[in-house]
Amino acid sequence: MSENTLNDIGPDKSLLLVDDDEPFLKRLAKAMEKRGFEVETAGSVVAGSAIATARPPAYAVVDLRLEDGNGLDVVEILQNKREDCRVVVLTGYGAIATAVAAVKIGATDYLSKPADAQDIVNALLTPEGALPPPPENPMSADRVRWEHIQRVYELCDRNVSETARRLNMHRRTLQRILAKRSPR
Secondary structure: OHHHHHHHHOOOOEEEEEOOOHHHHHHHHHHHHHOOOEEEEEOOHHHHHHHHHHOOOOEEEEEOEEOOEEOHHHHHHHHHHOOOOEEEEEEOOOOHHHHHHHHHOOOOEEEEOOOOHHHHHHHHHOOOOOOOOOOOOOOOHHHHHHHHHHHHHHHOOOOHHHHHHHHOOOHHHHHHHHHOOOOO
16 A cells, blocks of 8 residues: 555645645645655645745645634645646535535545545545545535534534524424434
8 A cells, every 4th residue: 555655646746735624734744754755734825825935835725714814715726736636626615516616626525524634635636536545434415414423513513502502403403412422
């Protein structure tokens, strides 16, 4: 696997990772280094834009929503500075409209969080026009639902009533779901 990955990357192994979730960013950077990439990280749109302008990489993985703005701004800079840059946009807020916007400005692929490092590598290294292989261990529908509920709950500052209103769900039902462990 890693020998194939090293051969597939090409001569320029530079990779820019832009994400404001620091633990995730560190884990992903370490995983990508193990797969042969030369990783540079940024935790904001400003830092990612600076790196993209100064040293445009061959590959990039950019989070869509960052604390200081939209990751698509970094994608746009990357495409202006280096047209052959292969960009994967990651997001915890998957929506068709944002996926279309990401691809229109030059993203190679669009993946929902939590994305496995191997899924990201597959998306980065898939030849143009081909589809990457499906994930080996996709999340179950129950897990996707639970992740979505947790995300909205966090965005509502852990306010159960507001979360239930936004999810169009009864408050007691939401409380029961939140009390359970996450599905596998």
